[in-house]
Amino acid sequence: MELGGKSANLIFEDADIEAACVHGAFLSVGFLAGQGCSFPTRMLVQRPRYDEAVERVAALAKSFTIGDPLEGALVGPVISQAAVDRILGMIERAPAQGARLVSGGARLGGDLADGYFIEPTVFADVDPHSELAQGEVFGPVLSIIPFDTENEAIEIANSTPYGLAAYVRTNDLARAHRVAEQLGAGDIMINGAQNLYVNRPFGGFGRSGFGKEGGRQESRSYCASKVSASASKTRAGPAASSDRSG
Structure with a gap:
């Protein structure tokens, strides 16, 4: 049973910042809206590269084409009017919780x-404990959060009730x-x-x-474990257990 996520994207100061920003922006506010x-809807950036990352991600978000994906647009619509109302509500409440809007933030007008359709939206300086950082938006909205130390990054990443996925960007293999x-x-x-x-398991923890x-x-989830036990020896020997498909 897969129930959603609020995946953190930890970008350390030694990372390839361009690759990290392109990948992070594409997967949070571009692809599939x-x-x-x-x-990776929470981008955690180590402070020495923070301003650079915010500027680059905002520029990328503004460059994404919005419209019908069948006509070549990158960012399509969200699923329903209810989704529009929910997403815009979170966007509207975010500044009161300290977030700084750096790109997007509105529903598309004109021909769309x-x-x-909602603009690819990027917030910086997001409080890790705010609604925007804790709740699953499921729309084109990215939260960018600064951190100073490795331990702080891990603490922020683990601070939500979700545990589906996480991303790490660093050139230090040991880290x-x-x-x-x-x-x-x-x-x-x-x-x-x-x-x-197909040969690797996918699934999360918590919520x-x-x-x-x-x-x-x-x-193995399609199998049923069955254990048979005997109190005394039989011709077959001591009691034994079995693990068979049901």
């Missing part, structure tokens, strides 16, 4: 006014593995890698649900 359960080990998420992607392969899709973990 942000309607993806495991998308009759559709469910990548050390941070991945401490992140409370079922899928950790390092430097843009993906985990959606993100339970169980796995893919790999042996999924195949």
